[in-house]
Amino acid sequence: MKRAVKQQPQPVPPEELELLDAYWRAANYLSVGQIYLLDNPLLREPLTPEHIKPRLLGHWGTSPGLNFIYVHMNRLIRLYDLNAIFITGPGHGGPALIANAYLEGTYSEIYPNVSQDEEGLKRLFKQFSFPGGVPSHVAPETPGSIHEGGELGYSLLHAYGAAFDNPDLLVCCVVGDGEAETGSCATSWHSNKFLNPVRDGAVLPILHLNGYKISGPTVLGRIGSEELIKLFEGYGYRPYVVEGHDPQIMHPQMATTLENVIREIQSIQADARSRGFSKRPHWPMIILRTPKGWTGPKVVDGQQVEGTFRSHQVPLAELHRKPEHLRLLENWLRSYKPEELFDKKGRIRPEIAALAPQGERRMSANPHANGGTLLRDLRMPDFRDYAVDVEKPGVQQAESTRVLGCFLRDVMKKNLESRNFRIMCPDETASNRLQAVFEVTDRMTTEPILPTDDHLSPEGRVMEVLSEHMCQGWLEGYLLTGRHGLFASYEAFIHIVDSMFNQHAKWLKVTRELPWRRPIASLNYLLTSHVWRQDHNGFTHQDPGFIDVVVNKKAEIVRVYLPPDANTLLCVMDHCLRSRNYVNVVIAGKHPELQWLSMNDAIKHCTAGVSIWEWASNDQGGQPDVVMACAGDVPTLETLAAVDWLRKHIPDIKIRVVNVVDLMTLQPPSLHPHGLSDKEYDSIFTTDCPIIFAFHGYPWLIHRLTYRRTNQRLHVRGYKEEGTITTPFDMCVLNELDRFHLAMDVLDRVPRLQAHAHLRQMLRDKLLEHKAYIREYGDDLPEVKNWSWPW
């Protein structure tokens, strides 16, 4: 069946066209059936209200177009023996993708109850958008999907992520014209500048213009052909247009266009792979213009429906009250001639079924769309080899992310051959001090390279683009197809992808409940250039609130780590890169900072997630006057400096120092699997001592995590939305997280110390001295800058 590349596409024989059309009709029939029918799936008797679902929930408008593309992709796959997956940007058209998975047999293989017979058809229809059934959008439950069809805008990013390092894969990506208005989609067309035809697969974008969103026209559907073509040529594509509504004309047009397009893709790849990469090719794309709700009811209640926004969801409603609507529905369903499509048992006729590809060539059964099945462990260097040598806590300095960079360099190196690890970053890899990775790889581009460029090549595995959306979307697509990666970002701007994180976490939550979906590598965030050290950038770059978004998602999915120094960062990142099905958020600084733990101690500390730092405490395991807790590198520094000050000025004070690396240990185990038992928690935090907690993020989060704990004598300092361009220490002062305020908090909250009025005054004077000094010299007090742990 495989056709040699060099032959010209032959006209499609009429009998093949007829079968294609029959397959399309079957998919359309199954789509409508899912939206409407509770019973009578083969229309063996006239439709009555009892056959109709009580609540009609689904999206018809986009479904026939999706079915049209899908059946033609099937033909192409068989003809050229393609390894292809299908990404459904207009994922509201869940009925279409379920219909196709069912027609290919995959659906019944995964869900045997939904069998290939009348009983199965009835189940297929009833379960759709029905309590206890399946979602109305393309979802994790849909075989063949790596792309949730709820929030719009990320299809093309997932497609490119899937294609990276999969040279044999073709990713067919349908982009809806509604979705195309989103920001993430508008920039994602530029992904072609980051795809190397030698080592990567191909993405075939199909922009599906059906002209309307829920109620308004779409921008790209209305701007006219000339601008449309220029726009996509400007994005670097070679657009092919397929346009019309008559299936007799559209089938041969689409078949020929797809053949031309695949030949062009194969020729680009053959050329690049035989002669080496020379320049970015103009990849083909298709602009498909068809009526919204194509083949659906033309006119309902005197209003045009097909070709308008009125077919977006359910074109016929109130079927229990309006017999004429019921008749329209029956006519609509019968227009697909189900009797020609299904045999007596309700099974699709074999000559039609034979159009689908076989086995793993079926897009609904392609293993790339169930990435966990292809996932291989990373080859990992021993993270202990990168340890900073810490003989004594709090004396020498290191830049934590720079140390991590060496580890990541070797992770990259060890997996160069298996081509399954990438780093995504909005042009900040060096700014985030991970530049050691450039010793073994480059930034990626397919654009011309100039002598003034730094570590740039088409072979690069560091994906830098000034779009958090692209970084996130590519990485999701890469992970969902069974690979590994890391997203390094400025902390504040990770909020740009809050909603993408939400959707990915929801996807993981649902896939955990689907045994046939195999676990994928975790989505690892390294958030650096964080709130406390935005010396260059000020207030707009200060926002540690991503954690607050993250902890709202299912506890089984989310992990948050705040390593206080380089060795703990190494230990945490090693763990994250080995983990599966999580979202790991790791927050660490890039600036030179004091180092606390030897590697052995770091491993113990990270394994526990939270522990008492005995070397900094002087309560000797007894009841302390105060627990000084901290999470995050800067809060840890300030806490220890406060402890030093207090121990020097109040020699008999008993302080316990607690450091939290794994934030989720604070929650009760009933709310998070990492949660400390109450007994463990109480043994660390006591049940009644005042706790002064210095936290990296917004302080209220600690209260939210610990409200069920016994000891509520908890006072939290954190970022309270004060800041500007100023010195590092002044940032702490502005938010009252600095050593002097923390020491004051202890004086205020430990009753037996409240007599020390002179100490309070001394601290107040220190703050005034600080303020005057920075205004004069623009730098921090030497005693603050040069402080180290003296005990």
Added chain:
Amino acid sequence: MKRAVKQQPQPVPPEELELLDAYWRAANYLSVGQIYLLDNPLLREPLTPEHIKPRLLGHWGTSPGLNFIYVHMNRLIRLYDLNAIFITGPGHGGPALIANAYLEGTYSEIYPNVSQDEEGLKRLFKQFSFPGGVPSHVAPETPGSIHEGGELGYSLLHAYGAAFDNPDLLVCCVVGDGEAETGSCATSWHSNKFLNPVRDGAVLPILHLNGYKISGPTVLGRIGSEELIKLFEGYGYRPYVVEGHDPQIMHPQMATTLENVIREIQSIQADARSRGFSKRPHWPMIILRTPKGWTGPKVVDGQQVEGTFRSHQVPLAELHRKPEHLRLLENWLRSYKPEELFDKKGRIRPEIAALAPQGERRMSANPHANGGTLLRDLRMPDFRDYAVDVEKPGVQQAESTRVLGCFLRDVMKKNLESRNFRIMCPDETASNRLQAVFEVTDRMTTEPILPTDDHLSPEGRVMEVLSEHMCQGWLEGYLLTGRHGLFASYEAFIHIVDSMFNQHAKWLKVTRELPWRRPIASLNYLLTSHVWRQDHNGFTHQDPGFIDVVVNKKAEIVRVYLPPDANTLLCVMDHCLRSRNYVNVVIAGKHPELQWLSMNDAIKHCTAGVSIWEWASNDQGGQPDVVMACAGDVPTLETLAAVDWLRKHIPDIKIRVVNVVDLMTLQPPSLHPHGLSDKEYDSIFTTDCPIIFAFHGYPWLIHRLTYRRTNQRLHVRGYKEEGTITTPFDMCVLNELDRFHLAMDVLDRVPRLQAHAHLRQMLRDKLLEHKAYIREYGDDLPEVKNWSWPW
């Protein structure tokens, strides 16, 4: 000075070019000075390390290009008497905009200490990026700015928002090529489809290509002219290219191009305004390609700096240790010939200063860039006129947002003439049931209109586009220039603009501290199609976590309202539309739901923010067995149904029902100005009764808000990330927020009720009955669906 439109642009006389260049050199000199100099601002003596700041923080790379555009805009403003503002996409170039505001005199008018003399120059330099000084980016502190230069991607959206309904305004918007990679920017070019040349002003986008981001090349800087031109023609613009590095050539090129462009804009406007709107024009734009760090050091330490990423921030560092760098800096500064630019007193020479426009024509003093000065109150209908007639609580139904739609229709109508109110929405105005507004206005488009379109016209004041980024950015620009508006969104997808919200809240926080910035209208969100009623869409559309993001911002800025029915929604929205300098988040349902309060009661309730619903309580002001609290429409319904059930089955139970409209009342007054005093709080919630709190959002938020309150016997139900396509009531059951679980919570938590094992069993049976019923019939139990308040 104003030149008639029809004359051709004359070549710029050499002496004018020389002055232009001098002005540019002055702006560049001031930019470098701000980054480096602590003293010796006029280089009266050779530079020594003592003249240099201890910490060098700022961005040089983009600054000379910004200065170049600014000075040429000044010429154009004077020549054509333009009313123009300047939006700085590459806002990291703060030094440039501060320099220009200083040259125009505005800076010294607003900040008299920074005077127009040597002393003022010294202050200008020292304060930049210095503790106690001003931020390094374009910020609220920068006169003439409505656009914060921190997070990138929103400049063009702010520009269009500013131009809407300002027919005489020209918004010059510089878009950086780094910023251009962001999603929000990539889609924002399409804003031209939403700008009507008759009633709106003009936006002049200037894409500034300097080729590099922090360390990598930019996409648009590298793709080549052919694609670049096509891309912007595809976006619908007519691009003009100005490219080079020799100022002698660049000055006349830029001057002529700008003249051509302004003539084209004026001709488009004159045509549309005399003959009426006919079709979307191809607005001109400029593509300006100049070296990064233009006029800065060419080579430093043997590496090329000008024209490369190395000039992004501070091209010369370690000046205290490297005398050769200090010499380079001095040569660089002297290359601008400060002695020709400033007089002996350090004041800019009058012939140069005269190039700047005068008074409010100065872009740094244009009142549109301080929108509060132009703000007029909305004309408001009396919201009470739209009240649902509620004779008895909990009996009749209404769709809250549909009722609100009538009110908004009349707000729209009353302000049609003043053209200062718009509604932004991602194609969901009708879906969100606000369609009454279409009785008085339309959806906006400048594209061709088809017979199948619904309420679409170039006069429309409802801005629908499937991009939350565009909706948010336009509205921000509209508000910042002194107008009013509302952003109606699906609740889940407002997370797409979390980061934009963050930045706007930060902007408001800072402007409140600047007396010269006048208050602007609040940013009002209406979040509907919320988590509890996503019947069509399921899990991906369920996320009430925007509140969690919002409450992290400054308490002076943020307000969150959860009106439980139509009358409270009217009352809240009336308040929000009248307020200033806030971000108001209003969450309300769109589906038919029981109505609780008459308008009089609604006003009382909303004024209090939280109150005891006496009519639903039976504790007669005494100590209740339990406080049943609720916030949000669905939680209110379920709470009252639970109260009904409990009162029926346990006749002697004493229940107090509390409803919370204004979420921030729960915080202590020390944390939020709306916070109840402890006394008030305790009088409502008691100090020791169990509280069962049914909350619209993630339950932990209530703990975070109330952790300082006395009564910690608080049990909160809310959305815990469970959901799919199912029935409305089942959504509550999945998250244990339903009436039966709430009643069980009461049985479990009120000690004297724990004996009622049979009641607990009855509730468990109810839940099983529910589950079986929905799986069979796909709809809720009639007794649940048809329940109304019987007491």
